[in-house]
Amino acid sequence: MGTNLLVRLSPNGGSFECAPGQTVLDAALAAGYWLPHSCRTGTCNSCHLGLLEGAVEHAPTRPDGTDVPAGQCRTCQAVPTAELLLDAPKVPAEPGQRVVTTGAKVVEVSRPSHDVVVIRLQVPPAAGFSFKAGQYASVILKDGAKRSYSMANDPAEAGVIEWHVRRMEGGRFSTHAYDKLKAGGLLRIEGPYGDFVLQPGDAPIVLLASGTGYAPIAALLKTHGAEMARRGAVLYWGGRQRADLYAVDSVAAWEAQYPGIRLVPVLSEAGPEWTGRRGFVHAAVLEDLPDLSAHEVYACGNPLMIDAARSSFTATAGLPAGRFLADAFVVNN
Ligand SMILES: Cc1cc2nc3c(=O)[nH]c(=O)nc-3n(C[C@H](O)[C@H](O)[C@H](O)COP(=O)(O)OP(=O)(O)OC[C@H]3O[C@@H](n4cnc5c(N)ncnc54)[C@H](O)[C@@H]3O)c2cc1C
Numbered sequence: 001m002g003t004n005l006l007v008r009l010s011p012n013g014g015s016f017e018c019a020p021g022q023t024v025l026d027a028a029l030a031a032g033y034w035l036p037h038s039c040r041t042g043t044c045n046s047c048h049l050g051l052l053e054g055a056v057e058h059a060p061t062r063p064d065g066t067d068v069p070a071g072q073c074r075t076c077q078a079v080p081t082a083e084l085l086l087d088a089p090k091v092p093a094e095p096g097q098r099v100v101t102t103g104a105k106v107v108e109v110s111r112p113s114h115d116v117v118v119i120r121l122q123v124p125p126a127a128g129f130s131f132k133a134g135q136y137a138s139v140i141l142k143d144g145a146k147r148s149y150s151m152a153n154d155p156a157e158a159g160v161i162e163w164h165v166r167r168m169e170g171g172r173f174s175t176h177a178y179d180k181l182k183a184g185g186l187l188r189i190e191g192p193y194g195d196f197v198l199q200p201g202d203a204p205i206v207l208l209a210s211g212t213g214y215a216p217i218a219a220l221l222k223t224h225g226a227e228m229a230r231r232g233a234v235l236y237w238g239g240r241q242r243a244d245l246y247a248v249d250s251v252a253a254w255e256a257q258y259p260g261i262r263l264v265p266v267l268s269e270a271g272p273e274w275t276g277r278r279g280f281v282h283a284a285v286l287e288d289l290p291d292l293s294a295h296e297v298y299a300c301g302n303p304l305m306i307d308a309a310r311s312s313f314t315a316t317a318g319l320p321a322g323r324f325l326a327d328a329f330v331v332n333n
């Protein structure tokens with residue numbers, strides 16, 4: 001049995017303990033220290049922090065960490081082997097919202113398309129669960145495996161979580177959710193996680209979604225719609241077929257719901273009846289906005305779409321890298 005190891009944060013001075021085998025990020029979030037992170041699977045690199053003192057290792061079941069730059073720590077995968085001092089300038093000394101694990105009751109299930117299920121959950125008030133628009137939570141399966149889903153509702157609905165889950169053929173949770181989940185069921189969840197939240201400022205906004213990547217964008221729109229309209233915002237929502245845009249009856253009806261915000265639907269495999277935009281959704285953004293140097297982009301969904309958008313927007317349209325915010329729906333997390 002090992003002992004807990006202290007992790008200190010520089011320069012602001014927060015600290016927390018890491019239990020044997022626990023990752024730095026899990027321990028920090030459980031203690032209410034919001035270290036930067038996104039996928040929690042060792043894929044997106046957004047959780048890297050400078051390792052000023054101490055040492056970490058990556059357990060054999062985790063990505064081995066050999067691609068982590070020298071002097072850095074991939075906090076979502078790293079387990080301390082000594083006390084640590086991490087360079088985390090944006091993390092305040094005082095802890096905030098903790099990640100909680102709790103039961104949640106399924107209160108409503110609807111299926112707006114052939115492969116999307118909308119699930120509404122109620123979390124007991126005593127659990128102390130809350131979130132910011134754009135964040136996600138995980139469902140814990142019977143064997144402890146976890147699957148992450150972005151909240152699509154306004155966080156002001158206390159204790160309520162709305163998830164939009166796309167059924168993936170052969171997928172463990174998404175097929176169960178689409179095929180079998182009913183009101184009255186119970187799920188075990190943990191959260192909130194993620195940094196995909198609206199940044200303060202005046203830059204005009206491009207929202208970019210593929211499929212159920214619309215979910216956290218819906219939460220941002222419901223929560224900050226007026227602020228986004230003030231800054232100027234347009235949503236590019238991509239899918240293969242018309243049915244993939246499961247929350248759109250018509251562009252006019254959608255735009256009436258979010259006054260001042262434009263919607264551009266883009267389909268990559270539409271039939272001849274489709275009169276709207278065709279092709280890849282990130283390419284449609286570049287056609288309309290070849291200069292993104294003054295914009296801020298919020299992109300969510302398929303990891304390939306996100307990679308293509310990030311590299312083309314920064315390389316050819318002048319978008320500053322720090323103004324591309326994304327949540328990639330990486331699988332097998
Ligand atoms: C931050 C974040 C937020 C997310 N938010 C959302 C969201 O809002 N909505 C949403 O729909 N999704 C979201 N996802 C994706 C989601 O977490 C799941 O990855 C997705 O639903 C698939 O889970 P599953 O259990 O159904 O499939 P899994 O069991 O994980 O399988 C995924 C796919 O891999 C295939 N597969 C599994 N095992 C094997 C194998 N051994 N060999 C070959 N193929 C295999 C399956 O057939 C399936 O197609 C998010 C992911 C992340 C990281």
